[in-house]
Amino acid sequence: MTVRVGVIGAGWIGHEHIRRLTDVVTGAAVTAVSDIDAARAEEAAARVGARVYGTGAELIAADEVDAVLVTSWGPTHAEHVLNAIAAGKPVFCEKPLATTAEDCLRIVEAEMAHGRRLVQVGFMRRYDQGYRQMKEVIASGRIGEPLVVHCAHRNPTVPESYTSEMAALDTAVHEVDVLRWLLDDEIVSAQVVTPRATSKRFAHLKDPQIMLFETAKGVRIDLEVFVNCQYGYDIQCEAVGEQGLVRLPDPSSVTVRTAGQHSTTVLTDWVGRFVDAFDTEFREWIANLAAGNEPTGPSAWDGYAATVITSATVEALDSGRTVGTDMKPRPAFYGGAV
Amino acid sequence: MTVRVGVIGAGWIGHEHIRRLTDVVTGAAVTAVSDIDAARAEEAAARVGARVYGTGAELIAADEVDAVLVTSWGPTHAEHVLNAIAAGKPVFCEKPLATTAEDCLRIVEAEMAHGRRLVQVGFMRRYDQGYRQMKEVIASGRIGEPLVVHCAHRNPTVPESYTSEMAALDTAVHEVDVLRWLLDDEIVSAQVVTPRATSKRFAHLKDPQIMLFETAKGVRIDLEVFVNCQYGYDIQCEAVGEQGLVRLPDPSSVTVRTAGQHSTTVLTDWVGRFVDAFDTEFREWIANLAAGNEPTGPSAWDGYAATVITSATVEALDSGRTVGTDMKPRPAFYGGAV
Amino acid sequence: MTVRVGVIGAGWIGHEHIRRLTDVVTGAAVTAVSDIDAARAEEAAARVGARVYGTGAELIAADEVDAVLVTSWGPTHAEHVLNAIAAGKPVFCEKPLATTAEDCLRIVEAEMAHGRRLVQVGFMRRYDQGYRQMKEVIASGRIGEPLVVHCAHRNPTVPESYTSEMAALDTAVHEVDVLRWLLDDEIVSAQVVTPRATSKRFAHLKDPQIMLFETAKGVRIDLEVFVNCQYGYDIQCEAVGEQGLVRLPDPSSVTVRTAGQHSTTVLTDWVGRFVDAFDTEFREWIANLAAGNEPTGPSAWDGYAATVITSATVEALDSGRTVGTDMKPRPAFYGGAV
Amino acid sequence: MTVRVGVIGAGWIGHEHIRRLTDVVTGAAVTAVSDIDAARAEEAAARVGARVYGTGAELIAADEVDAVLVTSWGPTHAEHVLNAIAAGKPVFCEKPLATTAEDCLRIVEAEMAHGRRLVQVGFMRRYDQGYRQMKEVIASGRIGEPLVVHCAHRNPTVPESYTSEMAALDTAVHEVDVLRWLLDDEIVSAQVVTPRATSKRFAHLKDPQIMLFETAKGVRIDLEVFVNCQYGYDIQCEAVGEQGLVRLPDPSSVTVRTAGQHSTTVLTDWVGRFVDAFDTEFREWIANLAAGNEPTGPSAWDGYAATVITSATVEALDSGRTVGTDMKPRPAFYGGAV
Missing domain, CATH: 3.30.360.10 (Dihydrodipicolinate Reductase; domain 2)
Incomplete structure (x- = not known):
C-alpha cells in the first residue's frame, strides 16, 4: 500500500524530499504539506496534489497522513516529533532531532512510553x-x-x-x-x-x-x-x-x-555527493513503513547522542578544553548497538 | 499518470525488469504478463497483481496495456515489436531488436510508416x-x-x-x-x-x-x-x-x-556493475512515455546497426578477413546523429 | 678496478652517457672519445679528461680502452661493433645494433666465433x-x-x-x-x-x-x-x-x-621517464665488466630480433598486410630464453 | 677530486653508508673506519680498503680523512661532531645530532665560531x-x-x-x-x-x-x-x-x-621506501664538498630544533599536557629559512 506522507516545512530540503517521495521512491505519496509561509506550502502542495494544513499539529492529526516528515526550522523539530509520537504516527525528522539535549530526551521518553520505535532521524550517510x-x-x-x-x-x-x-x-x-x-x-x-x-x-x-x-x-x-x-x-x-x-x-x-x-x-556540491544516499534512506524508510515494521535508520537515541556530542564540541571550542559528553546510559529499548 | 506496462517474457531478465518497474521506478505499473511457460507467467503476474495473457499478441492488444516490454527469447523479438507498432503502442525491446538485419529493417520501416518513434532497444550502457x-x-x-x-x-x-x-x-x-x-x-x-x-x-x-x-x-x-x-x-x-x-x-x-x-x-558480477544504468534507463523511458514524448533511448535504427555490425563481426571471426558492414543509409527519420 | 670506456659518438646521447659514466656510475671512467665532428669530440673529452681519437677504429685499438660504447649514427653501428668484437673488447651499442638484419647477423656470427658474449644493446626498459x-x-x-x-x-x-x-x-x-x-x-x-x-x-x-x-x-x-x-x-x-x-x-x-x-x-619528456632505467642499465653493465663477467643485458641476438621485427612492421605498414618476421633459429649460444 | 671520508661507527647504518659511498656515489672513497667493536671496524674497512682507527678522535685527525661521517651510537654523536668542527672538517651526522638540546647548542656555537657551515644532519626525507x-x-x-x-x-x-x-x-x-x-x-x-x-x-x-x-x-x-x-x-x-x-x-x-x-x-620495509633519498642525500653532500661548497642539507640548527621538539613531545606524552618547545631565537648564521 502507498504510504501517505505529510511534510512539515516546505523550504529547500522539504521541497527536495517532496520531489524524492513523489518521483524517485515508489510506494509513497505526499498528501499533506504545512509551512509557516502559507504561499510556500501552497506552491509545494500544488505540484504534487497534496492538501495544505495551517499548522504542523493539524497536519499530523489528518486522516490522510500515515507518516510525518519534519523538515522545518531546527528549533521547531521537537514539538512536531512529540506531536507525531502522541498521535502514534511514524515520523522522519531531519537533523537535528532537537536543539537541546533535554528536548531530545523528552522525545526518547515519549517514544519509550509509546513502546515501539516511531522516530527516524535524517542522518543520510549511513545509506551511502x-x-x-x-x-x-x-x-x-x-x-x-x-x-x-x-x-x-x-x-x-x-x-x-x-x-x-x-x-x-x-x-x-x-x-x-x-x-x-x-x-x-x-x-x-x-x-x-x-x-x-x-x-x-x-x-x-x-x-x-x-x-x-x-x-x-x-x-x-x-x-x-x-x-x-x-x-x-x-x-x-x-x-x-x-x-x-x-x-x-x-x-x-x-x-x-x-x-x-x-x-x-x-x-x-554536496547534493551530488549524497543524492544516492538520500534516495536509499527514503526508499528504506518507506519500505519499512509499508511492511508495518519499525524504522531501522538512526533512532531518537542517535538524535540525542548527536546533540549531546556536538554541544560538547561547541563547549570545547569555546573553552579550549577537552569536554566530556556526560551522556545518559543507553536504554535497552534502543538495542545493544550504539 | 501511471504507465501500464505489459511484459512479454518472464524469464530472468523479465523478472528483473518487473521488479524494477514495480519497486524502483515511479509512475509505472506492470499490469499484464505473458510467457510461453504459463506457470512462469502466473507466478510473475501474481507477485505484482498483473493479469496473465496467453500470447504476446493478446497482451499487446489489451486495454490495460499502455506500453510493451519485450524480454522474451531473441528470435521472437521481431514479431512482438512489429505487433506493438501495428497497435501503435510504445515498445521497449531487450537486445537484440531482431536476430537478422532483414527483420530489423522491417521494424524500422514499420515504425517510419507509423510516423513517430515507438521503439526503444535495451542498450543500458548509455545510461551508465x-x-x-x-x-x-x-x-x-x-x-x-x-x-x-x-x-x-x-x-x-x-x-x-x-x-x-x-x-x-x-x-x-x-x-x-x-x-x-x-x-x-x-x-x-x-x-x-x-x-x-x-x-x-x-x-x-x-x-x-x-x-x-x-x-x-x-x-x-x-x-x-x-x-x-x-x-x-x-x-x-x-x-x-x-x-x-x-x-x-x-x-x-x-x-x-x-x-x-x-x-x-x-x-x-555484471548485475552490480550496471544496476544503476538499468534503473535510469527505465526511469527515463517511463518519464518520456508519461509525458507523452517519444522515447529518447536507443532506436530501432540503433538496433538494426548493432545487428548488422555484430553479424559482420561473426563473419570476420569465421573468415579471418576484414568484413565491411554494408549498412543501409541512415533515414532522416532517425535524426542526424548516429 | 675502474673500467675504462671509450665512447664513439659525442652527440646528445653520447654526451648524456659520458656524463652518466662519469658522475653517476661508480667504477667507470671515460678515457677516450671519437666523433666525426672533431670539435665535438674535443669538447666532450675535455670535460672528463679523456683523449680524443680520430676514428672509432683507433679508439677501439687504444690501450686505455677496456670497453667500447657506441653512440654514433645508426648506420655506423655495425662497423664499430664488429671492430670491437675483433679486438675482443666488450661493446655497448645504442639501438639499433645495425640497420639491416644482415649486418646484425654478421655481428651475431662474429660474437659466436669469438666464443663469449661481448655485445650489449641499449634497450633500457628492461632496467625500469x-x-x-x-x-x-x-x-x-x-x-x-x-x-x-x-x-x-x-x-x-x-x-x-x-x-x-x-x-x-x-x-x-x-x-x-x-x-x-x-x-x-x-x-x-x-x-x-x-x-x-x-x-x-x-x-x-x-x-x-x-x-x-x-x-x-x-x-x-x-x-x-x-x-x-x-x-x-x-x-x-x-x-x-x-x-x-x-x-x-x-x-x-x-x-x-x-x-x-x-x-x-x-x-x-622521456628523459625523466627513463632516467633511472638508464642509470641502472649502465651500473649493471659496468658491474658485470668489472667482475669479469659477460654482459647480462640485451644481446646481439636481441638486437637482430628487434631489427627483423621492426623491419617487418614497416613492411606491414607499407603493404597493409600481415607480415611474418622470418627470423633465423635462435642459436644455443644465446641461451634458452628469448 | 675524490672526497675521502672517515666513518665513525660500523653498525648496520654505517655499513650501509660505506657501501653507498663506495658503490653508488661517485667522487667519494671511504678511507678510514672506527668502531668501539674493533673486529667490526676491521671487517668494514677490509671490504673497501680503508684504514682502521682506534678512536673517532684519531680518525678525525687523520690526514687521509677529508670529511667525517658519524654513524655511531646516538649519545656519542656530539663529541665526534665537536671534534670534527675543531679540526675544521665537514661532518655528516646521522640523526640525532645530539641527544640533548644543550649538546646541540654547543655544536651550533662551535660551528658559528668556526664561521662556516661544516655540519649536515642525516634527515634524508628532504631528498625524497x-x-x-x-x-x-x-x-x-x-x-x-x-x-x-x-x-x-x-x-x-x-x-x-x-x-x-x-x-x-x-x-x-x-x-x-x-x-x-x-x-x-x-x-x-x-x-x-x-x-x-x-x-x-x-x-x-x-x-x-x-x-x-x-x-x-x-x-x-x-x-x-x-x-x-x-x-x-x-x-x-x-x-x-x-x-x-x-x-x-x-x-x-x-x-x-x-x-x-x-x-x-x-x-x-623502510629501506626500500627511502633508498633513493639516501642515495641523493649522499650524492649531494659529496658534490658540495667536492666543489668546495658548504653543505646545503639539514644544518646543526635543524638538528637542534629536532631535538628540542621531540623532547617536548616526549614531555607532552608523559604529562598529558600541551608543551611549548621553548626554542632559542634562530641565529642569522643559519639563514632566513627555518
Whole structure:
C-alpha cells in the first residue's frame, strides 16, 4: 500500500524530499504539506496534489497522513516529533532531532512510553554505499579492532550566516553520527584545536577547525572541518585498525589526460555527493513503513547522542578544553548497538 | 499518470525488469504478463497483481496495456515489436531488436510508416554515469577529435552453452552500441584476431578474441572480449583524441590496506556493475512515455546497426578477413546523429 | 678496478652517457672519445679528461680502452661493433645494433666465433623498475599464462624529420624488445592499422598507428604508437593472463586538489621517464665488466630480433598486410630464453 | 677530486653508508673506519680498503680523512661532531645530532665560531622525490597558504627494545624535520593523545600515538605514529592550504587484478621506501664538498630544533599536557629559512 506522507516545512530540503517521495521512491505519496509561509506550502502542495494544513499539529492529526516528515526550522523539530509520537504516527525528522539535549530526551521518553520505535532521524550517510562498504569491512574483522579514525569534511564556501558553532552543530554532526555507527562505539569527549584561519572566510568564523573525539573503547578520531576550502566538497574517512585500514572512496569520475595532467573531478556540491544516499534512506524508510515494521535508520537515541556530542564540541571550542559528553546510559529499548 | 506496462517474457531478465518497474521506478505499473511457460507467467503476474495473457499478441492488444516490454527469447523479438507498432503502442525491446538485419529493417520501416518513434532497444550502457561523463568530455572538445578507442569486456566465466559467435552477438554488442553513441560515428568494418585460447574455457570456444572496428570517420577501436578471465567482471574503455584521452572509471570501492597490499574490489558480477544504468534507463523511458514524448533511448535504427555490425563481426571471426558492414543509409527519420 | 670506456659518438646521447659514466656510475671512467665532428669530440673529452681519437677504429685499438660504447649514427653501428668484437673488447651499442638484419647477423656470427658474449644493446626498459615488477609478476604465475598485451607509446610531438617508418624503427622498437623479454616469447608477425591521422602532425606522417603483433606462443599484442599526442610522454603496458592482469605503473607524482580537480602530473619528456632505467642499465653493465663477467643485458641476438621485427612492421605498414618476421633459429649460444 | 671520508661507527647504518659511498656515489672513497667493536671496524674497512682507527678522535685527525661521517651510537654523536668542527672538517651526522638540546647548542656555537657551515644532519626525507614535489607545489602558491597537515608514520612491527619515547625521538623526528622544511615554519608546541593500544605490541608500549603540533604561523599538524600496524611501512603526508591540498604519493607499484581484487603493493620495509633519498642525500653532500661548497642539507640548527621538539613531545606524552618547545631565537648564521 502507498504510504501517505505529510511534510512539515516546505523550504529547500522539504521541497527536495517532496520531489524524492513523489518521483524517485515508489510506494509513497505526499498528501499533506504545512509551512509557516502559507504561499510556500501552497506552491509545494500544488505540484504534487497534496492538501495544505495551517499548522504542523493539524497536519499530523489528518486522516490522510500515515507518516510525518519534519523538515522545518531546527528549533521547531521537537514539538512536531512529540506531536507525531502522541498521535502514534511514524515520523522522519531531519537533523537535528532537537536543539537541546533535554528536548531530545523528552522525545526518547515519549517514544519509550509509546513502546515501539516511531522516530527516524535524517542522518543520510549511513545509506551511502562507501560508508556501508567501510562498515562491512570493519565488521568483518579484516582490519582488526579500530584504533584511530581520520576524517575531513570540506565545503567550498559557506555564507556569512554560518557561525563557528555550526562547524560542530551542522557540519561535524554528520561525522559524529556515522562514526558512532561505523565503530559501534560511543563518543565520550571532544576537543577542538583551531589552526590559523583561512583568509578566504568571513571574519567572525574560525575555519578550519580540528575536532578530536575519544570513544568509550578508546578509539581516537581527528576530524578536519574546513568549510571554505575553495576547491570542492570533499568527504574523507579512514579507519585504522590493528592489522589494516579501510578508506572511504572518492566519488566515481572519468579520468582525463590533457596538457601534462591526469585528473579526475572533485565535486563542488554536496547534493551530488549524497543524492544516492538520500534516495536509499527514503526508499528504506518507506519500505519499512509499508511492511508495518519499525524504522531501522538512526533512532531518537542517535538524535540525542548527536546533540549531546556536538554541544560538547561547541563547549570545547569555546573553552579550549577537552569536554566530556556526560551522556545518559543507553536504554535497552534502543538495542545493544550504539 | 501511471504507465501500464505489459511484459512479454518472464524469464530472468523479465523478472528483473518487473521488479524494477514495480519497486524502483515511479509512475509505472506492470499490469499484464505473458510467457510461453504459463506457470512462469502466473507466478510473475501474481507477485505484482498483473493479469496473465496467453500470447504476446493478446497482451499487446489489451486495454490495460499502455506500453510493451519485450524480454522474451531473441528470435521472437521481431514479431512482438512489429505487433506493438501495428497497435501503435510504445515498445521497449531487450537486445537484440531482431536476430537478422532483414527483420530489423522491417521494424524500422514499420515504425517510419507509423510516423513517430515507438521503439526503444535495451542498450543500458548509455545510461551508465561513467559513459555519460565520457560522452560529455568528448562532446566538450576537451580531448579533441577522437582517433582511437581501447576497450575490454571481461566476464569471470561463461557456461558451456556460450559459443564463439556470442562473443560478438551477445557480449561485444554492448560496446558496439555505446561506441556508436559515444563517438557519434558509424562502424563500417570489423576484423577479429584470436590469441591463444585460455585453458580455462570449454574446448569449443575461442576466448579471448580481439575485435578491431573502423568507423566512418576513421576512428580505430580495439576491443578485447574475454569471457573466462576468472578475476572479475571488468569493463574498460579509453578514448584517445587529438589532444588528450578520457577513461571510464572503475566502480567505486573502499580501499583496504592489509598484509602488504593496497586493494580495491573488482566486481565479479555484471548485475552490480550496471544496476544503476538499468534503473535510469527505465526511469527515463517511463518519464518520456508519461509525458507523452517519444522515447529518447536507443532506436530501432540503433538496433538494426548493432545487428548488422555484430553479424559482420561473426563473419570476420569465421573468415579471418576484414568484413565491411554494408549498412543501409541512415533515414532522416532517425535524426542526424548516429 | 675502474673500467675504462671509450665512447664513439659525442652527440646528445653520447654526451648524456659520458656524463652518466662519469658522475653517476661508480667504477667507470671515460678515457677516450671519437666523433666525426672533431670539435665535438674535443669538447666532450675535455670535460672528463679523456683523449680524443680520430676514428672509432683507433679508439677501439687504444690501450686505455677496456670497453667500447657506441653512440654514433645508426648506420655506423655495425662497423664499430664488429671492430670491437675483433679486438675482443666488450661493446655497448645504442639501438639499433645495425640497420639491416644482415649486418646484425654478421655481428651475431662474429660474437659466436669469438666464443663469449661481448655485445650489449641499449634497450633500457628492461632496467625500469615498473617493467621489472611486471616481469616478476608474470614469471611468478600470479596472472597465469599471458594471452594478450595492450600497450601505448605516446610522445607529445615529433619534429618534421620523423617519418612514418620511424614509428616502428625508432619508437615501437622499445616495446618490441621489452615485450620479448617480459613474455619470454618471440614475435612472429606484424600488422599495422592506421586510424584517421591527427591534425596536429606534419602532413607526411601517419600518426597514430596501431601495431598488432603475434608471438610464437600465440600471444596477441596491440600497440598504439602516437607521437603527437600533445598531452604528455606516456608509456602504458598491460598484460592479461589466464587468471589476472598486471599493469605498468605511472611515474610517481604528488596529487593535488584545486579548483574542482584531483590531479597528478603526466611527464612531458622521456628523459625523466627513463632516467633511472638508464642509470641502472649502465651500473649493471659496468658491474658485470668489472667482475669479469659477460654482459647480462640485451644481446646481439636481441638486437637482430628487434631489427627483423621492426623491419617487418614497416613492411606491414607499407603493404597493409600481415607480415611474418622470418627470423633465423635462435642459436644455443644465446641461451634458452628469448 | 675524490672526497675521502672517515666513518665513525660500523653498525648496520654505517655499513650501509660505506657501501653507498663506495658503490653508488661517485667522487667519494671511504678511507678510514672506527668502531668501539674493533673486529667490526676491521671487517668494514677490509671490504673497501680503508684504514682502521682506534678512536673517532684519531680518525678525525687523520690526514687521509677529508670529511667525517658519524654513524655511531646516538649519545656519542656530539663529541665526534665537536671534534670534527675543531679540526675544521665537514661532518655528516646521522640523526640525532645530539641527544640533548644543550649538546646541540654547543655544536651550533662551535660551528658559528668556526664561521662556516661544516655540519649536515642525516634527515634524508628532504631528498625524497615525493617530498620535493610537495615542497615545490607549496612554494608555488598553488594550494595557497598551508593551514593543516595530516601525517601518518607506520611501521609493520618494532622490537621489544622500542620504547614509547622513541615514537617521538626516533620515529616522528623524521616528520618533525621534513615538516619544518616543507612549511618553512617552526614548531612551537606539541600534544600527544593516546588511542587504545593495539594488542599486537609489547605491553610496555603506547602504540599508536597521535601527535599534534602547532607552528609559529599557526599551522596545525596531526601525526599518527603507529609502529606495529602489521600491514606495511607506510608514510603519508597531506598539506591542506587556503585553496587546495597536496598529498605525498605512494611508492610506484604495478597494479594486479586477480580474484576479485585490484591491488598494488605496500612496502613492508623502510629501506626500500627511502633508498633513493639516501642515495641523493649522499650524492649531494659529496658534490658540495667536492666543489668546495658548504653543505646545503639539514644544518646543526635543524638538528637542534629536532631535538628540542621531540623532547617536548616526549614531555607532552608523559604529562598529558600541551608543551611549548621553548626554542632559542634562530641565529642569522643559519639563514632566513627555518
